[in-house]
Amino acid sequence: MTGAQILIKCLKREGVEVIFGYPGGQVLPIFDEIYDMDIKFILTRHEQGAAHAADGYARATGKVGVCIATSGPGATNLTTGIANAYMDSIPIVAITGQVKSSLIGNDAFQEADVTGITRPITKHNYLVKDVKDLSKIIAEAFYIASTGRPGPVLIDIPSDIQLADAEFTWPEIVNIRGYKPTCFGHPGQIKKAAKLIAEAKRPIIYAGGGVITSAAHLELRKLAEKIKAPLTWTLMGVGGFPGTHELSLGMLGMHGTAYANHAIMESDLIIAVGARFDDRVTGRLDAFAPDAKIIHIDIDPASISKNVKVDIPIVGDARNILGELLEQIEKVPNTVEWLETVENWKKKYPLKYKDGEKIKPQYVVEQVYEATKGGAIITTEVGQNQMWAAQWYKYDSPRTFISSGGLGTMGFGFPAAMGAKMGCPNKTVIDIAGDGSIQMNIQELGTCVANKINVKVFILNNGYLGMVRQWQELFYKRRYSQVRISSPDFVKLAESYGAVGIKVTGKEEVRPAIEKALKIDNTVFIDFHVEPEENVYPMVPAGEAINKIIGGLA
Amino acid sequence: MRHTISVLVENKFGVLARIAGLFSARGYNIASLAVSETLNPQTSYMTIVVAAQDEKILEQIKKQLNKLIDVITITDFTKKEHVDRELVLVKVNYSTKDRAGLEAIFNKYIGKIIHHQDDTAIIEAVGDQAQIKSLLDELDKFGIIELTRTGKLAINKG
Numbered sequence: 001m002t003g004a005q006i007l008i009k010c011l012k013r014e015g016v017e018v019i020f021g022y023p024g025g026q027v028l029p030i031f032d033e034i035y036d037m038d039i040k041f042i043l044t045r046h047e048q049g050a051a052h053a054a055d056g057y058a059r060a061t062g063k064v065g066v067c068i069a070t071s072g073p074g075a076t077n078l079t080t081g082i083a084n085a086y087m088d089s090i091p092i093v094a095i096t097g098q099v100k101s102s103l104i105g106n107d108a109f110q111e112a113d114v115t116g117i118t119r120p121i122t123k124h125n126y127l128v129k130d131v132k133d134l135s136k137i138i139a140e141a142f143y144i145a146s147t148g149r150p151g152p153v154l155i156d157i158p159s160d161i162q163l164a165d166a167e168f169t170w171p172e173i174v175n176i177r178g179y180k181p182t183c184f185g186h187p188g189q190i191k192k193a194a195k196l197i198a199e200a201k202r203p204i205i206y207a208g209g210g211v212i213t214s215a216a217h218l219e220l221r222k223l224a225e226k227i228k229a230p231l232t233w234t235l236m237g238v239g240g241f242p243g244t245h246e247l248s249l250g251m252l253g254m255h256g257t258a259y260a261n262h263a264i265m266e267s268d269l270i271i272a273v274g275a276r277f278d279d280r281v282t283g284r285l286d287a288f289a290p291d292a293k294i295i296h297i298d299i300d301p302a303s304i305s306k307n308v309k310v311d312i313p314i315v316g317d318a319r320n321i322l323g324e325l326l327e328q329i330e331k332v333p334n335t336v337e338w339l340e341t342v343e344n345w346k347k348k349y350p351l352k353y354k355d356g357e358k359i360k361p362q363y364v365v366e367q368v369y370e371a372t373k374g375g376a377i378i379t380t381e382v383g384q385n386q387m388w389a390a391q392w393y394k395y396d397s398p399r400t401f402i403s404s405g406g407l408g409t410m411g412f413g414f415p416a417a418m419g420a421k422m423g424c425p426n427k428t429v430i431d432i433a434g435d436g437s438i439q440m441n442i443q444e445l446g447t448c449v450a451n452k453i454n455v456k457v458f459i460l461n462n463g464y465l466g467m468v469r470q471w472q473e474l475f476y477k478r479r480y481s482q483v484r485i486s487s488p489d490f491v492k493l494a495e496s497y498g499a500v501g502i503k504v505t506g507k508e509e510v511r512p513a514i515e516k517a518l519k520i521d522n523t524v525f526i527d528f529h530v531e532p533e534e535n536v537y538p539m540v541p542a543g544e545a546i547n548k549i550i551g552g553l554a
Numbered sequence: 555m556r557h558t559i560s561v562l563v564e565n566k567f568g569v570l571a572r573i574a575g576l577f578s579a580r581g582y583n584i585a586s587l588a589v590s591e592t593l594n595p596q597t598s599y600m601t602i603v604v605a606a607q608d609e610k611i612l613e614q615i616k617k618q619l620n621k622l623i624d625v626i627t628i629t630d631f632t633k634k635e636h637v638d639r640e641l642v643l644v645k646v647n648y649s650t651k652d653r654a655g656l657e658a659i660f661n662k663y664i665g666k667i668i669h670h671q672d673d674t675a676i677i678e679a680v681g682d683q684a685q686i687k688s689l690l691d692e693l694d695k696f697g698i699i700e701l702t703r704t705g706k707l708a709i710n711k712g
């Protein structure tokens with residue numbers, strides 16, 4: 001078999017259902033095999049779209065997403081998507097063509113040092129030097145991408161390797177001596193954690209993306225209910241705990257709820273599960289939760305005690321550890337008073353916005369929530385739209401909120417929605433977008449229409465790069481520098497691609513437009529003309545303690 | 555503070571770049587680095603001397619190294635009984651009047667002349683950090699023309 005045939009056969013063995021990609025000169029042998037393979041192939045309009053689609057597919061399904069591109073510009077176009085997956089620990093395998101082995105290093109046509117470029121943004125990468133190694137490399141790549149703390153793996157395959165012959169062998173088990181992720185938590189540490197929990201007076205659970213990765217949501221809920229602790233989550237943790245649950249405090253951090261931030265600051269015990277104390281969450285570190293002891297559960301030992309000092313680190317899979325912890329907890333703390341305090345904060349500083357003449361973006365998100373009864377998969381772009389989507393829609397199950405957390409990549413939401421829809425065809429998938437961000441990967445409209453990928457894009461069109469404008473308003477004396485952004489007529493644009501466009505300028509049209517869009521079996525853009533200078537509140541200025549909340553009503 | 559760690563890695567293309575890249579991306583400083591194959595040609599040892607302000611940074615360096623797929627094991631010599639050595643080659647002025655002085659140094663310290671020609675000599679010395687440092691301090695008087703060193707190598711006792 002040729003290298004290209006081996007590749008497709010391996011992808012099949014790995015259970016790959018769909019590949020997102022774009023052809024080119026150095027992947028011709030692979031595309032010749034793609035011609036009659038029985039895996040779905042989605043031709044995107046840009047390689048960045050392919051990488052984000054693979055990422056969105058992975059986030060929605062929990063499976064490994066796959067994308068493919070040619071050498072040089074094809075590969076460099078993938079890199080933003082790879083970096084995005086890396087920052088959020090998302091399992092994708094990216095396959096790139098490379099110039100012939102004999103030409104590598106010669107500045108050949110469309111040559112780029114792709115393993116070099118992607119080294120710091122992949123969990124691991126490979127340049128295939130011998131076709132005999134190919135199947136082993138592919139098996140390793142899927143294993144590495146999907147286990148431990150997941151992440152992107154790139155395989156760079158020179159064109160001569162794609163053509164070279166080798167016998168097909170399949171490694172039934174992958175054994176990499178330098179890679180042995182810890183799955184089970186240390187029993188002694190778990191016992192200590194149980195003891196600390198029993199002694200706590202003001203415990204809080206702080207949940208991150210690790211809960212979703214390890215499917216620990218049921219255990220997490222049991223823990224919160226058993227010890228009667230309020231629970232807050234990061235942007236990556238949205239959906240890991242029901243947003244409608246009485247113990248839920250919503251998101252914490254820079255745009256977190258005031259009550260979540262007050263609660264964590266006043267807590268005496270933080271149980272961190274699959275979260276990494278990112279600066280957007282902790283604010284000023286030396287002022288963060290001064291009285292709190294910290295139990296930190298994480299699969300990545302390097303995440304522990306990186307930013308904050310941890311009292312009880314437990315390394316391993318969150319689901320396994322929470323399961324064990326639940327068994328070990330005999331005595332539960334009395335949190336009646338604490339929950340009352342938290343309840344008072346909730347009453348005193350509720351999440352709210354002021355209604356006005358124009359459509360409020362928060363109102364749109366609320367209406368989307370009601371119209372979908374909370375049952376949709378929501379992807380987001382980056383900026384204010386992202387924060388409103390996280391704040392005003394209530395997510396009750398994991399993998400229903402898909403957003404670029406660590407890298408904050410504008411242009412992620414639309415291709416990610418495409419990937420999510422490919423993975424979950426029976427779900428309604430909606431990209432809550434900004435007018436700036438949507439223009440960064442708008443070409444994927446072509447992909448959606450051509451492949452009948454029915455996603456909805458709801459643009460919160462404020463005429464601004466709103467989040468940047470907000471910072472300029474608050475911290476740069478309203479000197480609005482390069483944040484006014486024009487847009488095409490989104491309705492005409494959608495129509496020219498063969499999709500449906502709806503423009504909404506009045507409040508009363510919001511709900512009917514959403515209802516209408518949900519009924520249409522096609523990609524639909526709704527262009528919501530919203531209040532141009534609405535701000536995202538609550539807000540904690542960067543570098544401040546997270547209870548130093550400014551502006552707004554909260 | 556300087557710490558010596560030894561990293562057993564897969565002897566594969568690009569591994570050195572991964573390790574070096576990790577240090578530069580995270581802003582850690584490498585004071586010295588020595589790389590060679592082990593008894594098993596499939597693996598290499600990298601002995602790295604790192605300058606880390608505190609224990610926390612050293613811990614992070616070790617954890618981050620451990621995350622690299624090609625890293626098999628890490629030995630931190632900070633709290634381990636070990637022997638370490640470094641080899642230096644020093645080119646110094648070597649006129650007739652210097653000879654006696656140099657001999658005296660070699661008697662007191664480590665080092666020997668492995669080559670001389672015209673008015674220069676090349677000195678080889680193997681020793682631990684303190685020994686190499688005092689040798690170099692002494693040699694300074696004669697005028698060091700050129701100097702190259704391997705970086706530290708270390709091995710566990712017992």
Ligand SMILES: Cc1ncc(C[n+]2csc(CCOP(=O)(O)OP(=O)(O)O)c2C)c(N)n1
Pocket residue numbers: 381382383384385386408409410411433434435436437438460462464465466467468
């Ligand atoms: C690729 C990329 N470039 C720049 C930024 C910086 N940035 C963050 S939010 C934002 C504004 C986004 O504008 P829009 O999509 O209209 O969203 P809004 O904040 O108005 O809802 C910008 C420019 C980014 N996050 N990503």
Ligand SMILES: [Mg+2]
Pocket residue numbers: 434435436460461462463464465466
């Ligand atoms: Mg905008």
